[in-house]
Amino acid sequence: MAFSYVSHLYCPKCENTYNVEELNQLCECGSPLLVAYKMNKLKENFKASDLLQRPTDLWRYHELLPVQAKDNVVTLGEGFTPIVGMSKTGKNMDIPNLYMKDEGMIPSGSFKSRGAAVGVSKAKELSVKELAMPTNGNAGAAWSLYSSQADIAATIVMPVDAPEITRKECIAAGASLYLVNGLIGDAGKIVGQAVKDYELFDASTLKEPYRIEGKKTMGLEIAEQFNWEVPDVILYPTGGGVGLIGIYKALQELQELGWVSKDKMPRLVAVQAEGCAPIVKAWEEGKSYAEPWEDAETIAFGINVAKALGDFLILDAIRKTEGCAISVSDDTLLKELKTVASEDGAFVCPEGAAAFAAARKLRENGWIKHDDNVLVLNTGAGIKYPETVGEEAPVLEIGERILRNSAFHYKT
Amino acid sequence: MAFSYVSHLYCPKCENTYNVEELNQLCECGSPLLVAYKMNKLKENFKASDLLQRPTDLWRYHELLPVQAKDNVVTLGEGFTPIVGMSKTGKNMDIPNLYMKDEGMIPSGSFKSRGAAVGVSKAKELSVKELAMPTNGNAGAAWSLYSSQADIAATIVMPVDAPEITRKECIAAGASLYLVNGLIGDAGKIVGQAVKDYELFDASTLKEPYRIEGKKTMGLEIAEQFNWEVPDVILYPTGGGVGLIGIYKALQELQELGWVSKDKMPRLVAVQAEGCAPIVKAWEEGKSYAEPWEDAETIAFGINVAKALGDFLILDAIRKTEGCAISVSDDTLLKELKTVASEDGAFVCPEGAAAFAAARKLRENGWIKHDDNVLVLNTGAGIKYPETVGEEAPVLEIGERILRNSAFHYKT
Numbered sequence: 001m002a003f004s005y006v007s008h009l010y011c012p013k014c015e016n017t018y019n020v021e022e023l024n025q026l027c028e029c030g031s032p033l034l035v036a037y038k039m040n041k042l043k044e045n046f047k048a049s050d051l052l053q054r055p056t057d058l059w060r061y062h063e064l065l066p067v068q069a070k071d072n073v074v075t076l077g078e079g080f081t082p083i084v085g086m087s088k089t090g091k092n093m094d095i096p097n098l099y100m101k102d103e104g105m106i107p108s109g110s111f112k113s114r115g116a117a118v119g120v121s122k123a124k125e126l127s128v129k130e131l132a133m134p135t136n137g138n139a140g141a142a143w144s145l146y147s148s149q150a151d152i153a154a155t156i157v158m159p160v161d162a163p164e165i166t167r168k169e170c171i172a173a174g175a176s177l178y179l180v181n182g183l184i185g186d187a188g189k190i191v192g193q194a195v196k197d198y199e200l201f202d203a204s205t206l207k208e209p210y211r212i213e214g215k216k217t218m219g220l221e222i223a224e225q226f227n228w229e230v231p232d233v234i235l236y237p238t239g240g241g242v243g244l245i246g247i248y249k250a251l252q253e254l255q256e257l258g259w260v261s262k263d264k265m266p267r268l269v270a271v272q273a274e275g276c277a278p279i280v281k282a283w284e285e286g287k288s289y290a291e292p293w294e295d296a297e298t299i300a301f302g303i304n305v306a307k308a309l310g311d312f313l314i315l316d317a318i319r320k321t322e323g324c325a326i327s328v329s330d331d332t333l334l335k336e337l338k339t340v341a342s343e344d345g346a347f348v349c350p351e352g353a354a355a356f357a358a359a360r361k362l363r364e365n366g367w368i369k370h371d372d373n374v375l376v377l378n379t380g381a382g383i384k385y386p387e388t389v390g391e392e393a394p395v396l397e398i399g400e401r402i403l404r405n406s407a408f409h410y411k412t
Numbered sequence: 413m414a415f416s417y418v419s420h421l422y423c424p425k426c427e428n429t430y431n432v433e434e435l436n437q438l439c440e441c442g443s444p445l446l447v448a449y450k451m452n453k454l455k456e457n458f459k460a461s462d463l464l465q466r467p468t469d470l471w472r473y474h475e476l477l478p479v480q481a482k483d484n485v486v487t488l489g490e491g492f493t494p495i496v497g498m499s500k501t502g503k504n505m506d507i508p509n510l511y512m513k514d515e516g517m518i519p520s521g522s523f524k525s526r527g528a529a530v531g532v533s534k535a536k537e538l539s540v541k542e543l544a545m546p547t548n549g550n551a552g553a554a555w556s557l558y559s560s561q562a563d564i565a566a567t568i569v570m571p572v573d574a575p576e577i578t579r580k581e582c583i584a585a586g587a588s589l590y591l592v593n594g595l596i597g598d599a600g601k602i603v604g605q606a607v608k609d610y611e612l613f614d615a616s617t618l619k620e621p622y623r624i625e626g627k628k629t630m631g632l633e634i635a636e637q638f639n640w641e642v643p644d645v646i647l648y649p650t651g652g653g654v655g656l657i658g659i660y661k662a663l664q665e666l667q668e669l670g671w672v673s674k675d676k677m678p679r680l681v682a683v684q685a686e687g688c689a690p691i692v693k694a695w696e697e698g699k700s701y702a703e704p705w706e707d708a709e710t711i712a713f714g715i716n717v718a719k720a721l722g723d724f725l726i727l728d729a730i731r732k733t734e735g736c737a738i739s740v741s742d743d744t745l746l747k748e749l750k751t752v753a754s755e756d757g758a759f760v761c762p763e764g765a766a767a768f769a770a771a772r773k774l775r776e777n778g779w780i781k782h783d784d785n786v787l788v789l790n791t792g793a794g795i796k797y798p799e800t801v802g803e804e805a806p807v808l809e810i811g812e813r814i815l816r817n818s819a820f821h822y823k824t
Contacts, residue, residue, distance in 0.1 A: 052464065052465075053464075056468045056492065056494075057494060074757070075496065076494070076496055076514070076756075076757055076758055077493075077494025077495070077496045077514060077517070078494075080468065081489075082468075082469060082488075082489025082490075083489070084487065084488055084489045088561065102488070102489060102519070104519075104521075105489070105517045105518060105519065106517060107514070107516075107517065107757075107758070108759065108795070109516075109521065109793055109795050145753065145757035145758070145759060146757050147757075148753065148754050148755065148756070148757045149500065149755070149756050149757035155814065157808070157814075160807060164798060165795050165798050167804075167805055168759075168794075168795075168798050168800075168801040169753075169759050169794070169795065170805075171801050171803050171805065172749070172750060172753035172754065172759050172794070172800075172801050173753050173754055173757060173759070174750075174753070174754035177805040178805060178806055178807075178808050178814060179805050179806070179807045179808065180807070180808045180809070180810065180812075181807060181808070181809050181810060182809075182810040186810045186811075189810075189811065190808060190811075190812065190813070190814060193813050193814070194813070194814045197813070197814070197816070198816055337584070338584060338586075341557065341560065341581075341584035341585050341586070342560050342584065342585055342586035343560065343561070344488075344560070344561050345486070345488055345519075345557035345558050345559075345560045345561035345585060346488060346519070346557070347520065347557060347580075347581050347584050347585070381521055381793070381795070382580075382581070382584070383520070383521050383577050383580075383581065383793070383795060383796055384795055386576060386577050386580050388580075388584075389580035389583050389584050391583050392579075393579055393582075393583065393589040393590060393591050394590055394591070395572060395590075395591045395592070395593060396569070396590050396591065396592045396593070396602060397592070397593050397594075398592065398593060398594040398598045398601075399598075399601065399602075400592075400602065401602065401605050401606070401609070402567065402569075402590060402602060402605070402606045402609070404609070404610055
């Protein structure tokens with residue numbers, strides 16, 4: 001029994017194929033590459049029931065992951081994050097079957113650890129010694145930490161405005177970190193130059209084919225956790241969009257294996273911020289590619305991506321699943337963040353809050369039906385974003401007494 | 413089949429018993445109360461194999477938890493945190509079988525969520541509407557969040573020096589938060605007064621009997637995850653010590669059920685900071701109780717507890733298991749934090765780093781043997797403690813190039 005049933009790499013645009021035993025980045029045509037598996041052999045040898053006795057991390061799906069030797073797995077116990085009912089928020093939104101997959105409960109507190117675990121493991125398998133990447137913070141933190149375990153030297157470039165804690169994670173992990181007075185696109189250009197100058201492996205979003213396989217495990221888990229049914233709607237905060245592409249890929253693979261029905265695909269929703277909504281614009285205009293967004297700005301920093309390399313894959317996934325793309329304002333998402341915390345006790349990241357706010361908006365306009373099973377992806381822990389909560393608390397001196405009439409409740 | 417096999421409350425000091433259907437705080441004699449279960453019935457009706465198909469959260473052990481009606485469970489998917497091998501750090505310490513249970517991967521990023529989930533659920537079951545507690549930050553954050561889901565109003569008092577992010581969690585959850593210019597003991601006095609003034613439920617550490625049952629699940633999980641064997645040594649960063657008491661209680665209960673052997677109990681190690689080491693002092697002096705520590709101070713804020721109400725229970729657990737108590741300096745734990753992050757990719761909290769540093773020290777002095785299976789509890793996510801990493805990164809302007817000879821690696 002093979003540890004992995006990986007077959008080859010293929011280009012979703014020009015259909016060129018590539019060898020998985022060699023180090024690859026983009027296709028010759030400039031498109032990201034995707035990973036193909038030996039699906040017929042998998043169908044014979046891999047059954048859903050095999051999973052029952054396995055560890056509860058993303059490596060339980062190793063047959064559907066690209067790492068070929070178990071020894072190359074770099075892991076911190078990531079994956080199989082809980083799906084929890086959000087009953088009070090759901091009631092408040094008139095979506096009684098509202099669920100959250102909480103990607104805050106993962107190493108480094110963000111779903112980026114999935115891509116890093118699989119991406120770094122595969123890089124190790126392919127003997128990468130040095131990699132570089134631009135990041136809005138969380139991916140750089142995750143790749144730094146996993147790279148340290150894999151003895152890979154990581155060079156990370158992030159905007160000065162990226163969440164401060166992500167700098168600390170890179171530094172603690174021993175990465176070479178640089179900040180740039182600009183956006184992630186500017187960081188990308190600096191990385192591009194360094195990759196050329198020093199022959200580094202380019203681990204930028206979708207410029208290596210394996211990160212998406214890590215993100216794909218969210219889709220595998222959603223199906224397993226819903227007992228091989230799928231929810232009606234999945235809302236995903238979309239920057240580079242790798243998670244959405246990955247979830248779509250996972251569900252297609254599970255359909256091919258026959259583990260989920262071919263009759264129902266969840267409607268995938270790409271959620272963006274009003275200050276950076278290139279995918280929403282392209283979707284509304286019926287385009288296959290997105291134009292770069294000018295002057296991108298949002299407090300939901302993880303989705304502040306002006307131009308996504310995988311835009312055509314995101315738009316395709318939304319259309320094929322009869323999903324949609326929608327944006328919310330920063331004010332709206334910050335308000336929703338408070339609602340979710342004070343109603344259901346979940347302190348989510350601003351990107352996750354954007355997805356909750358989008359669910360509310362889509363229920364209001366009728367796109368989400370009352371009875372839909374709706375899953376929101378909270379892509380990270382709220383504790384990485386102290387700036388989303390502005391209020392301060394009163395300070396007492398030793399021996400002072402709490403005066404009840406002065407006690408203020410923040411809850412509205 | 414009962415959801416819970418809870419029987420009654422008992423005092424470990426004077427052996428008084430209390431009813432679990434009534435709201436109880438301390439014993440009349442001033443001691444914390446512990447929860448007893450109907451062990452004979454449990455032995456008949458509850459088998460380890462029952463767990464196989466259950467959700468991977470701490471409620472999988474509901475028979476051994478005090479909440480009697482499933483509807484009262486307040487949950488965010490907490491528990492069943494991963495145990496990961498720390499192979500590079502372990503090699504570095506000459507402890508090849510070094511493991512970490514990572515309690516950072518839990519709602520609110522700290523193991524305090526276990527106590528909060530069970531404590532708040534039971535409070536809800538007992539119709540509590542308002543509770544109050546002093547905290548060094550993380551417990552207050554967790555109890556605020558779970559209380560919001562349970563519609564319980566929470567009043568939280570924490571030192572001004574507590575980790576800033578924990579304030580934000582309390583505020584986002586809608587709790588009434590007060591800071592105090594002092595230590596947790598000063599916060600405790602303010603809470604004690606408010607409890608009297610406003611008839612609040614006192615949720616202070618060990619002043620209600622159920623938090624420990626939540627913490628106990630760490631011990632249940634450790635046994636299950638080690639396949640009903642137990643490690644040789646467990647290192648636990650000790651402030652109030654509820655987790656250590658809980659792990660010991662869990663293992664005793666599992667021995668009684670026959671799920672783990674009575675022949676082997678892990679040696680439990682209470683790890684403290686040199687700036688606040690009352691348990692270490694009492695252990696070294698052979699005392700049963702600890703004296704309050706004067707001028708307590710450490711960067712590992714969660715274990716900055718000058719006087720633990722359960723000191724005698726901690727000291728008893730250490731002695732009965734042939735464990736020990738040991739302290740480490742702030743410098744040592746900060747250095748260890750960097751080692752763990754840059755070797756194995758785990759960004760741990762300072763309390764967890766203290767436990768790693770203690771393992772190193774105990775291996776050096778021979779107390780830990782080369783072949784021991786050693787488990788370190790990392791009680792929270794490093795991302796809650798940005799101040800543990802002081803270095804800053806260089807800032808580039810747009811279009812600037814990374815000059816390799818200027819690239820500094822933080823790794824030593």
